[in-house]
Amino acid sequence: MDQAKNPDEKPSQPPVHSVLHETRTAENSATHLLPKLQALKELNPKLSLLDVGSGSGTISVSFAKLIPEGHVTGVDLNPNILPRARAVAEIAGVTNIEFQQGSIYKLPFADETFDVTFCHQVLIHIANPWDALCEMLRVTKRGGVVAAREGDYETECVWPEVSELQRFHKLMASLMSANGGAPTAGRQLLSWALKAGADRSQITLSFSSWSYTTPSERSVCAQGLCSPLRGGSLREKALKHGLGTEDDFEKMANAWEKWAKTEDASLAMLNGEILIQK
């Protein structure tokens, strides 16, 4: 993006808390969907794809590149993230895309609008994920597919074992639960899809890993995890719920910074993945 032409375009800078989120692409976060997407594209290159909870839009934009004759719609509950998503698309030179505000519980689209409806790390944070999947199925065409990928936070493994990092894990799981989410989302995805009314024969379940193993990956990871410990709404919520003190959070942030510089350090986690054929 040409900054000279857009002196007020603040959202072209990634929000600090999004450093981690913006490493996500369709290629690294929707691998279970890619073969099906390719098959659908061969039948109809003008696919329409909905990315629910699109956030900074990096996954949506990579989907748009994969279906250049198709169209991607990104929806997020938070209207403040939409300018950043539009900037990400513009920087990538992608035009077959739009972003709008909307809730996963009440998507602003008619029945059977999209060929592919996708979400990533959304169901883990909400109280009634089966209702969300039901709504995703509603807006999907017959012959189309609903896909979701959600972390299983209880499988997170961090090395070396450091008490502050273990306390951070518990803090995040507590915050997730306090918000109505489920830290064991990954292993529950199939159960939720059945509760949403899908037949078992329509559903494919798989698991994949996500990890930070190299010094540069660890540095990005630590930045992304330190930021909410040192400021922002997550920290405020944790303080409000009595889940820790300012001193605790600073110790955790320091431990992540030390971890990033530790030669044998790594972090890995399982993700559950489903495809629901409609």
Added chain:
Amino acid sequence: MDQAKNPDEKPSQPPVHSVLHETRTAENSATHLLPKLQALKELNPKLSLLDVGSGSGTISVSFAKLIPEGHVTGVDLNPNILPRARAVAEIAGVTNIEFQQGSIYKLPFADETFDVTFCHQVLIHIANPWDALCEMLRVTKRGGVVAAREGDYETECVWPEVSELQRFHKLMASLMSANGGAPTAGRQLLSWALKAGADRSQITLSFSSWSYTTPSERSVCAQGLCSPLRGGSLREKALKHGLGTEDDFEKMANAWEKWAKTEDASLAMLNGEILIQK
């Protein structure tokens, strides 16, 4: 295999406890090594590969198929498994392979014998995995590679949550530890490779998932897990160590059988993977 010609060839039938192990192949259990193996093969089709802890030999045999002009040697501490491994090779029509008895701590080979030295779910069970990696490095040629893939048993996630299955998990972790193994092997692999003397710049660390999600996969998994609960050395050891009663083990086996028939059931686990460039 022609049974008429081999009336006494009992090992051509898989040992009951090996049902799960025999689903393993290079393609599903050594994906992190395959690109490197292909690159080495392009330089020299006559690669020599060592599979340490080769067990029933299904991974070794699939390696042998991948390097038809090369040669695979499988080594296992347990001489009783060797006939089954040889039968697996014969049934597959693979001849560029041999199996022999040997310990990972003292491999019966000269320095720099193999282009590729591999192990799978071996280091997790032993007390000094860094010594084993050091020995694997010793028998590997300069320019070759040592590869290992080890489960991180503490990341295992089973759905639905059933108390008998949770108790089974604890039983297996206790047995692993009682034998000197480390249920968190996956996350420690990099640390062990460094302790074995490898430089960080030589090591690539990755993680992958292993799961049972379909009815037929769950059936195989439950069979494989019920068998040692109902007989054999693992059960004897658990009884001896006071880790449970016969009644406990039967309840666990029943819970696995019920789990196999549960529509939304699954089991998944992370594996750590390293490649060490020599």
